Amino acid sequence: MKDNLMSDSGKIRSILIVGGGSAGWLTAGILAARYGQTMDITLIESPDVKIIGVGEGTWPTMKSTLKEMGVSETDFFRECDASFKQGAKFAKWVTGAEDDYYYHPLMLPQDFTQTNLAPHWLQDSGGRSFSESVCFQEALCEHALAPKTLAMPEYNAAANYAYHLNAGKFTTFLTKHCTEKLNVKHVLATIHDVKQRENGDIDYVVTTANDHLSADLFIDCTGMASLLLGNTLGVEFIDKSDVLFIDSAMAVQKPYDSEEEPILPYTVSTAQDAGWIWDIGLTSRRGIGHVYSSRHTTDEQAELALATYVGPRFKDLSVKKIPIRSGHRKEFWKNNCVAIGLAGGFLEPLEASALMLIELSARFVRDQLPETTSTMPIIAKRFNETLTYHWGRIIDFLKLHYVLSKRDDTAFWRDNRDAVTVPESLTELLRLWEFHTPYRQDFSHKEEVFPAASYQYVLYGMGFKTQVSSRVDNSHARACERAVQENEKIMDKALTLLPDNRQLLRKIHEYGMSSI
């Protein structure tokens, strides 16, 4: 691509992805699966920059992302220490008591597209939690079962799932797949300078070896450094730490105590005095990390909380400390440069939104890739509107977890409920939900990152009381009862049919899954 002059017609023919972590390689794979044969796609990464490598939980979207890239799911499981994730378990978020927990599963409530079960449950819960009575996935999680059997083909399952994965191994895996199968060119070099044209567009990057790499479109995947969008193009960072207080993380990797210790098929998030601890089970180890607000605790206390959670083996583990800056760029696409991944912004990993946002952004670029430089500003504007909307909704949704907490024991929890820290959009929704349950009409975008069902799981999991109207017709009540019974039936069947998570993962390593 060196000295590759842009053609006069202004056609977009070449893409340079800068940075090679999960963001860079996922973007490369998503773009190259469609354009690998017709466009010039190159990824440049510095051999000296380490990837941040803590994004280890995905959304179910990762299934189609990998499938569309032509990845064998068996290879992915084997090479990335991957395991199944069927949702998140939030412990101690409501009262902080030992038995305080709720689930946000990955499946919609039973019959969700036809029937809204939330009002029915609010009127008569039958003594069961919301997620338990509308979705069978919580039961699978509590029994540490896999979402499928070995007889089901790759990417197919009885229950919806996402992945836990080893981020380092994942980028290695994607590097191999993208360069060997999808025609992505790989350049290992450190960028020393970025040259712009008069109109501000990025012209080329200069490596320390003084090579020039030009492209029609640049994708900034340089992580928090935000080398192109932030540094070169000077796009402002919008700080959100006034809403989301988390600004520090420390992580460890804990080996399993034995070959028999269950591999939990869900992410556990346990609330602490000034933050929360994630616990993600891979096949090879657990990834455990404490994210906290340095305004509400000290590093020493935070480490102590992590040590208490991990147990006596903590002293043998190395602790990795990562600063966090909650917020995002004011624009994500400026001139001929798009930021994907942490270069665009970062939020605490409470709902594993990081990898999902990478997929969502890369798909947008793939589906609406401008034909010529003249249409690029129009696409860029749309991209910015869409992404700004999504970031807003994610921030609302994360804040919701804090706003609904009844914990009063530390300033962190009390401050989180201070009205001035709650976005106006969320305050409005909360007022609405006092009398209306979230359902399909509440969100304006066709593709919401969090569907109404997710709001239901969190609201009613955390004990929010919507005062539903007693004006319910009988046929609707019967439909609800049928749905709840159907869920119970499926639950019974799933509990007998589905294998233990660790056992199935072992078998996937031994026998593999077939593509049909």
Add this chain to the structure above:
Amino acid sequence: MKNFEALSPSKHRDVRIMVDYIDQPDAQTNSVPILVSELLLCGANYPLFLIKNSDNGEFMCCALLGFAENENLFLHDGQWSATHIPLTFSRKPFHMTQESNLVYIDIDNPWVNRDRGERLFLDNGEFAPYMTEVIRKLERIAIGMDETQAFIRVLAKHDLIEPVKLDVTFDNDLSEKLNGLYTIKKQGISDLSNTELQQLHQTGALEGAYIMLHSLENVKALAKLKNKRLRVSI
């Protein structure tokens, strides 16, 4: 529970097998694995499918016996009404280890008793004709397993396997959906080159593939058996 003992004339001289009353829990299953060597005989009686073994994900050739779980529509008054009973079933309650060719008997099987049915040994300690027949079956199974796997591998290699959904509505308006069934991809056969067809023909896999395809007609016969049973129960 199974309780296998190595077969010996001294220990099992008086044991008899109740061959005339098949209706035992073991028989209450809606599918049974079959061997490629009995494809024709099975195809004449049952719809045949490929089903994955949930232990290792590998395909097995199976005869479908019913729609609901544990439903064997061929059982009637304790008898199995078909012109051929799949070998992996009719060898019961015996089992032969593949490594050592030793024969074992599951002494907890309800067919095993001391009063009724076929004897295993003659008075002189030699195998009785019934047992000779069983051993022949066990030997056929031992050889047939590998043959069957080879057959399935050939089908997979030529991309001739595809999933099929069975959705049958019965006279009482209730329907039964079966997932996890696979059959032969007919289009896949048409897409083969002459050389590939020839290879497939020579290994016998082509004939096997067509037997499996034709056996799907037996789904109708199976639904008929189910409807007949429903009428009786109404």
